[in-house]
Amino acid sequence: MNWIFYLFIVVSIITAAITGRLSDVVEALLSGAQLSVKIALSLIGIMAFWLGMMKIAQKSGLIELIAKFIKPITKRLFNEIPEDSPAIGDIAMNFTANAFGLTNAATPIGIRAMEELQEHNIDKTSASNAMCLFLAMNTAGFQLIPATVIGILAGVGYPNPTKIIAPVLMVTTLAFCFAIICAKILQRIWKPQTASNSESEGK
Amino acid sequence: MFQQVMETFSLWALPVILITILTYAMFKKVPIYEVFTDGAKDGFKVAVNIIPYLVAIIVGVSMLRASGFFDMLSAWLAPALTFFNIPADIIPVMLTRSLSGSATIGLFSDIAGNPASTFLTTTLAAIMVGSSETTMYVLAVYFGSVKISKIRYALIVGLLADLMGIILAILVCKKMFG
Numbered sequence: 001m002n003w004i005f006y007l008f009i010v011v012s013i014i015t016a017a018i019t020g021r022l023s024d025v026v027e028a029l030l031s032g033a034q035l036s037v038k039i040a041l042s043l044i045g046i047m048a049f050w051l052g053m054m055k056i057a058q059k060s061g062l063i064e065l066i067a068k069f070i071k072p073i074t075k076r077l078f079n080e081i082p083e084d085s086p087a088i089g090d091i092a093m094n095f096t097a098n099a100f101g102l103t104n105a106a107t108p109i110g111i112r113a114m115e116e117l118q119e120h121n122i123d124k125t126s127a128s129n130a131m132c133l134f135l136a137m138n139t140a141g142f143q144l145i146p147a148t149v150i151g152i153l154a155g156v157g158y159p160n161p162t163k164i165i166a167p168v169l170m171v172t173t174l175a176f177c178f179a180i181i182c183a184k185i186l187q188r189i190w191k192p193q194t195a196s197n198s199e200s201e202g203k
Numbered sequence: 204m205f206q207q208v209m210e211t212f213s214l215w216a217l218p219v220i221l222i223t224i225l226t227y228a229m230f231k232k233v234p235i236y237e238v239f240t241d242g243a244k245d246g247f248k249v250a251v252n253i254i255p256y257l258v259a260i261i262v263g264v265s266m267l268r269a270s271g272f273f274d275m276l277s278a279w280l281a282p283a284l285t286f287f288n289i290p291a292d293i294i295p296v297m298l299t300r301s302l303s304g305s306a307t308i309g310l311f312s313d314i315a316g317n318p319a320s321t322f323l324t325t326t327l328a329a330i331m332v333g334s335s336e337t338t339m340y341v342l343a344v345y346f347g348s349v350k351i352s353k354i355r356y357a358l359i360v361g362l363l364a365d366l367m368g369i370i371l372a373i374l375v376c377k378k379m380f381g
Binding site for chain 2: 001005008009011012013015019021024025028029031032033036039040041043046049051052053054055057059060061062097098100102108110111114115117118124125126127131132134135136138139140141143146148149150152155156158161164167168170171172174175178186187190193
């Protein structure tokens with residue numbers, strides 16, 4: 001992460017110096033910082049709502065029930081996490097919410113899943129294999145209906161916008177499976193985590 | 204038929220989830236109001252926790268975009284894509300897909316709304332945007348929430364999957380609409 005952060009900023013400044021857009025870049029710095037806070041603040045309300053809902057689902061045993069249902073799959077995928085961990089249920093809920101395009105619901109649930117995965121993490125400062133896998137599943141963006149895109153297409157008078165559902169579903173499903181396979185392969189080659197707070201490779 | 208079913212599903216998913224959670228809890232005699240407010244308390248804490256991580260990523264991406272770096276990259280990539288008969292207009296979407304969700308939607312609206320765009324360009328852009336999630340944002344939010352900065356191979360996996368998504372989008376689009 002250190003290198004990425006460094007490169008983002010240094011490359012933009014060098015490029016800006018060449019293209020003569022230094023003032024734009026400085027302005028982007030300010031607006032970017034503002035935007036991040038805006039995003040985080042706008043998350044508070046919906047975050048609170050879903051965290052509350054999920055707490056109810058957890059207390060009532062509903063999450064456990066769902067987790068039991070999909071256990072055969074998650075047990076294999078997340079073999080480093082104890083079967084009875086609430087993380088398994090939250091991961092399932094996060095996936096379901098994402099699939100239905102409920103990003104507002106998926107993010108709070110996903111964050112809770114991360115917190116639970118953190119409890120099983122042997123080194124609290126670096127990402128566990130389970131976390132990497134979970135995020136691989138999330139970044140692949142599996143979604144049944146690309147509602148925003150269809151909305152934009154309909155807005156510009158594209159003929160029959162729902163036609164893109166099938167190809168999108170195909171691409172996203174394959175990319176999703178590919179992400180899981182990648183995570184599983186990299187997990188084998190990457191330097192394993194070492195127990196808490198010892199020096200592990202910063203990337 | 205399939206599409207209609209899916210749309211109805213999407214519309215009803217949220218209401219059904221809410222009713223299921225609440226009804227099941229009432230049935231199990233959970234004091235839902237108290238439990239809800241207790242869980243909701245953490246909303247503020249979590250949102251504030253991710254601010255530093257979001258600032259780092261979003262500022263970086265905004266600066267990179269403003270610097271004209273993507274325009275330069277697009278210019279370099281254009282000949283290679285034209286060689287494979289892929290519309291070069293698609294490049295900005297390809298590049299920002301993993302970095303910024305709002306920018307990608309903006310670029311896509313621009314392509315879709317531009318009368319000069321061909322049917323193939325718009326369709327390909329739609330498939331690419333529809334099948335993606337903003338990798339950088341997801342990593343910043345999720346790792347930020349547990350204060351992890353050593354992300355090991357998570358970014359590589361995310362970017363590989365994005366690359367795969369781009370390649371697949373091109374293949375599928377050419378097969379179905381090309």
